[in-house]
Amino acid sequence: MHRVVVLALDGVYPFELGIPNRVFGSADGRYEVLTCTVDGGPVRSDADFLITAEHGPELLGTADTVVIPPYDMTRLAAELPRPVADALALIRPGTRIVSICTAAFALAATGMLDGRPATTHWCCTDLFRRLFPAVQLDPDVLYVDDGDVLTSAGAASGVDVCLHLVRKDHGSEVANQVARRCVVPPWREGGQAQYIERPxxxxxxxxxxxxxxxxxxxxxxxxxxxxxxxxxxxxxxxxxxxxxxxxxxxxxxxxxxxxxxxxxxxxxxxxxxxxxxxxxxxxxxxxxxxxxxxxxxxxxxxxxxxxxxxxx
Missing domain, CATH: 1.10.10.60 (Homeodomain-like)
Known part of the structure; x- marks a missing residue:
């Protein structure tokens, strides 16, 4: 069974944290979805509650796909805290890695996005470009699939990229079935440009x-x-x-x-x-x-x- 490991960082957004389990977990047992933190302990969410996971960072070394949901925007920086960097270093070469929204900052801080196409939430693109000029940022798309690394835009685009992976892994019939169970469209038209604030x-x-x-x-x-x-x-x-x-x-x-x-x-x-x-x-x-x-x-x-x- 394909193992998806979700890494919950401090300040994690609860909505996006639940997306991998909701989407991959609706694929009739084709995926095992597990959640971990960088030290095995609870993490603060951006809401008024803590998130408690049953696993520590060692789980990342067993993953076929790693998904990192977004986290506290005040923590976005060019360098990662040592515990986060150490946890990400446990991921095996060849593992598929997915970021949702601002989690692209974490991937970029490791250097794994250098010279590669990527995206993140449109409101953070200026900061992202300043911090990571070597990344080929595309702010207009809902997600970027660059093979073993996928990055997605804000919030609901996490659903888009996870459905895309189900479709890529198992075809459109399975992905459409998952989309129906989640009551979401199998794919959305256009990109982020339609959601950017305008008069x-x-x-x-x-x-x-x-x-x-x-x-x-x-x-x-x-x-x-x-x-x-x-x-x-x-x-x-x-x-x-x-x-x-x-x-x-x-x-x-x-x-x-x-x-x-x-x-x-x-x-x-x-x-x-x-x-x-x-x-x-x-x-x-x-x-x-x-x-x-x-x-x-x-x-x-x-x-x-x-x-x-x-x-x-």
Whole structure:
């Protein structure tokens, strides 16, 4: 059984601390989720109670995946306290490591993010860049999967990254089942940009949500910016600006993401030929599907199907 060890640091946020157990624990026994602290003792939460775990740092050396939830923002620094650094040093090489929200600061302080892409909560990006200039910070995404190290943005993006790992480990059907049990969407559109504080829009301003829903239902059509803008009854420039404000990416980029996501689902759940999948999701040719899938996740359609479709 895949062992997930959650490290609760002093000042841990209770909501995010519970995410790994809630998500991985809903996968029908495919994961064992255990929680530890750096010394085996209770830790202060950012609420008005202590967290008591049954395990000490030695548990980190037995993990297949380590998840670190966020902790007291006043403790964010370029260096880790010695007990935390010593605990993280117990993690075996090759272990998958996941940070939620500001826990990316802890990973960066160890040097493991140097030269690698990562993200954290949007409100902390300026501080993060000052402390860790060697990290390729992307403040606009909900999470970054860099193979053995994954970083996620604030709060609920911990759910996103954990669901992503379930999907990566066991395919979309299992991940969708877990999402239904947790009453959350299997994935969310866009990135952090849609959550960054901005002046409230004019209450008469139209949203692009209805057009996004329409486009998702018509991915097999050759949709262009002009088609989306016409459906939303906006000019192309206004639609593109408002879309990026709401979703965090351009309409063209968003369409590619939706098409790739639909293609992945069909590769996992059907035996349809690659050409037919490409047609159903709106890519002109199988070659175009291969190109976009490889750009998104680094594999070809057939290789992806062999990995995620049982019996192939």
């Amino acid at each position: 409230m829009p004019d209450p008469t301003t139209s949203s692009t949500a209805a057009t996004r829903a329409w486009a998702t239902a018509n991915l097999n059509s050759p949709l262009a910016l002009a088609d989306l803008a016409e459906h939303a009854r906006m000019s192309g420039r206004t639609f593109a600006r408002r879309f990026r404000e709401e979703v965090g990416v351009s309409p063209g980029r968003w369409l590619i993401q939706q098409r790739v996501a639909r293609a992945r689902h069909l590769l996992e759940s059907t035996d349809l030929p690659i050409d037919e999948i490409a047609e159903q999701v709106g890519f002109a040719t199988a070659a175009s599907l291969r190109q976009h899938l490889h750009a998104e996740i680094g594999v070809a359609p057939l290789a992806y199907r062999r990995t995620f479709r049982a019996g192939v």
